[in-house]
Amino acid sequence: MRARTKARTIFFLCAIEVLALGFSLSSAQAQKIRIAVSNPDMSFLSGGVAKFKGFFAEEGLEAELIQMNANVSVAALASGNIDYNLILQSVVTANLRGLPLKVAGILIERPNHAIVVHPSIQKFAELKGKKIAISSFGSLVDILARLTSVHFKLDPKNDIQFVAAGSSSARVAQLQSGVVQAAFVTPPGNLRAEAAGFKTLLSVGDLFAFPVNGIGVHEQKLKNNRDEVKKVTRALLRANRFILDNPKGAIKILSQWGRSTPEVAEEAYQFSAKNYSRNLLVSKPTLEKVLESTRWNVESKKNVTIEDVFELSLVREILKEMGETPK
Template sequence: MMRRLVVTMLFALSVFGPSMCFAQPAKNLIPAYQAISTPDFGYLPTYVARAKGCFTDERLDLKVIVMNSRVSVPALIANEVHFGVAGPAITATLRGAPLKAIYFIYNTSTFQFTVRPEIRTADDLKGKTIAISSPGATNDMATRLILAKLGLDPVRDVKFIAIGDAKARMIAMDQGQVAAAANNPDIAAELVRKGFRILMHSGDVFPVPFSGTAVNEKLIRENPDLIKRWLRAHLKAMLLIRQRPDEAAQIAARDLKLNLDIAREATTQVLQFMYPNDPGGFTEKGMKIFLQQTAPRLGIDPDKVAISQVADVSFLREAQRELGIKCRDGYGC
């Protein structure tokens, strides 16, 4: 019986590769807490990893908590959660917080700047209200860069309102409370079906590592094993999304309560932004662009900020090697 089980597992590995998750019995699991800013495609691998038993396979009992970055960053600093959103965490790091980014899903920002049906041109946005997730967040930065590219002054031409949850931003747009917002592909696809328009993709102006995760340096020192378990689960999920996108779309449709066709469309879109040569990693160029956009807002010279000050890829590289993933072209490969 044991020999048959081993043969079956080896056959599965040969067919599916390292992304195959063999969910172990839920005994003696290690509790872990991850804060996300909003339940959407920005965290697709987390949902896929949970659905396919990748966390259980790594003996993790992962609790996913939705919270605004104004709450999640202090929680990460206070070690109340193990994993938090990287964008605002890097900003906090530049201010002196003991945080490090360890993982990114996408090699560019994935926002689609969506406007109400009556907005035909950028000029129609003058005097209108635009929704952002929270001040200083990557959503805010991308929105301001998009507006500038469209020829608008983000300070004088429009007003902003912070609406943290992506679904809440969609409702605000639907009800006419706001004229536009930068949305992730699943939300944008839903709005387009209602007659809304996409004016620009944020990747055109904000090609930075995106949908990342950060940890406290205390966790790096005291529990590196937890970090590697979390990373291996996410890497397996990323490989599974690439190998079986329709299955990933079905998981997204169920867990994010989306129409299946919209989930399939969004999955196809985000796959092109997952770095195949370095899943979970980022390029030096991309991170430098992020720092160039972030540091000056804090009165810091970005050229004086080393990437190692804000990110630690050592655990990602270990997890990749353990799964047989060969990193190419990424930072620290």
């Protein structure tokens, strides 16, 4: 009897050691990656969901999400200090300037941006001759503001004066002080403006398609470590589908990650979720629009093509493996 009990004890202890060894090996094998985001908000929720739902971990990746501004993120990606950059426009701009960076997938296919104005303004045409707050010249917000002006038949050079005001909060502050009459912001900036007595005039994403976030990666990593890039892309694809198909789960992660109330997170989700890409792909004309508008602010010495900037073959490969036909 004692011998049997002793044998069981030894077996139990061995089993624990095997399990512990398994966990140790699993942890040791996890590939650490560093990913740049601008903010822990709705615009970068793909990264937050992929991390906190465990999609990165299921690919054998240990992801660290690092908050950076656009310029710093590009320099960090080019130098190898980070592995991926979800701030798409900064990657596109850097590519046109000659840096060896590419976009491996589109996370958000339409702008999350809103135009907030004084309640007396009823339509965009009324902003002719007025001042509009943007983040900085040459930025994504600058490009979207100019495209929106053209959409409403206004000349962005002569009909409107753009004011570089910094963050969304700073833009709303300029609106409150009367320095500008409108501001381009992203959630929850529009909610803050509404709470201060202003109104959301329109959502830029309702006007036209224009990718605002994606998977930026160094050309060398695409060439030498495609397997890792594929894992990251697959995890972010799963994250996007979770965001689109599981509102409650996405809102919960957004609230916790962004440290906002559930109510604010839900409003941001309702405003922006529709702009997320289900397949991480967009049309060729849309990609051409990105390049064309980026050239407004960048002098490129070579004729850069879509293929020079966007390397979307891994997305198509993943979709085919899932039994889907890439569009």
